[in-house]
Amino acid sequence: MKVSLNKIMTKGKALYLAYDQGLEHGPESDFNDKNVDPLYILDIAKKGKYNGIVFHKGIAEKYNKEIRKSKVPLILKLNGKTNLVTGEPKSAVISNVKEAIKLGAKAVGFTIYIGSKYEEEIIEEFEGVQREAHAKGLPVIAWIYPRGKKITNDVSRENMVYAARTGLEVGADIAKVKYGGNAEDLAWAVKSAGRCKIVIAGGVKKSEKEFLNQVRDIMDSGASGLAIGRNIWQSKAPLELTKKIRKIV
Numbered sequence: 001m002k003v004s005l006n007k008i009m010t011k012g013k014a015l016y017l018a019y020d021q022g023l024e025h026g027p028e029s030d031f032n033d034k035n036v037d038p039l040y041i042l043d044i045a046k047k048g049k050y051n052g053i054v055f056h057k058g059i060a061e062k063y064n065k066e067i068r069k070s071k072v073p074l075i076l077k078l079n080g081k082t083n084l085v086t087g088e089p090k091s092a093v094i095s096n097v098k099e100a101i102k103l104g105a106k107a108v109g110f111t112i113y114i115g116s117k118y119e120e121e122i123i124e125e126f127e128g129v130q131r132e133a134h135a136k137g138l139p140v141i142a143w144i145y146p147r148g149k150k151i152t153n154d155v156s157r158e159n160m161v162y163a164a165r166t167g168l169e170v171g172a173d174i175a176k177v178k179y180g181g182n183a184e185d186l187a188w189a190v191k192s193a194g195r196c197k198i199v200i201a202g203g204v205k206k207s208e209k210e211f212l213n214q215v216r217d218i219m220d221s222g223a224s225g226l227a228i229g230r231n232i233w234q235s236k237a238p239l240e241l242t243k244k245i246r247k248i249v
């Protein structure tokens, strides 16, 4: 079944604000006094006219009234993990499609670690999520990150392209992959993903100039947009930066 991406894209392009780092990285490494507050992030998403905001279940529940009022499309991330565990990665499932719909989500997100010892289980879990989401007309965004003992460079050409193609093969509508910095490699990844759209993660905070140059390369490579967090909400001027990024996208 083909689901509509109209609620989370504008003319085939998208800018998403990611805020799952509280669980994925922990507050100490990523947050300050301001951006520790989900309402500060929601305000950026609203004023910056983001195509979606990514929250885990707890924030989506506890701030639901404000999320709905903001009209920013909620992308509920259904699994997650802390960075306290070392070794082969696997995210715990913390919510499901039914809950996502109840919370007003316009799409669901799910992390797949290809190359992990647990890859088989992860892809099988994804299968259930994808099937149920599509039955309900909900788009699925897969965070696809090559990880595990065998992966020495998660953003090598080979791994980035493999992540992108995995998105198409497993039935994601959008695959979020990391960009290694080579535009030609990314163009090949976008091509490999076929009708599965590619959005790029932001990574650690960079200078504005460096980040905007990267955004230009990303969009020139044919990607559909970005799903970024730290580079925006760690910025001193998130809305001005958003405007510049939006113009490129």
Ligand code: FBP
Pocket: 018, 019, 020, 021, 024, 025, 143, 145, 201, 202, 203, 204, 227, 228, 229, 230, 231
């Ligand atoms: P950033 O733009 O802050 O890098 O966020 C993108 C993202 O995919 C988040 O959604 C996620 O929490 C994080 O990166 C995971 O990154 P990693 O697994 O490398 O720590």
